[in-house]
Amino acid sequence: MKQTESTEMYLENILVLSQKTGSVRAIDIARYSGYSKPSVSRAMGILREGGFIRIDTFGIITLTETGYAVASKILERHRVLTEMLKSFGISDETAAEDACRIEHVISDETFGCIKNSFPENGKK
Secondary structure, eight states: OOOOHHHHHHHHHHHHHHHHHSOBOHHHHHHHHOOOHHHHHHHHHHHHHTTSEEEOTTOOEEEOHHHHHHHHHHHHHHHHHHHHHHHTTOOHHHHHHHHHHHTTTSOHHHHHHHHHHSGGGGGO
16 A cells, blocks of 8 residues: 555554554544544544554454554654754744655655754654
8 A cells, every 4th residue: 555645644543542542443533633523534444444543343443553653754754853843943833744754755854864963852
């Protein structure tokens, strides 16, 4: 399955929610992301078919190894890029919004250089 920005966003949201609450259901993702329940339901089906998530009989969503790897990568990018942008004096809100857009298109090489230039960012 090809990774898209949407795929990455859903996986990142699942990881963030699971870290905050311990368990995640589709309704939690809809509330957190602002997406409609039908959109989230459709996306969960696609993510399950792609091997990124599992959904148990109670509707609890967990990341597979593959899903966790993608989500962790995107979340790390988000955090590092947000902190880097904030270090330039950009407001917290704008830095987070811009990082959210950048995290999906930046190359591994460029991100690695940024991360190494701002090593304190990788620790937050």
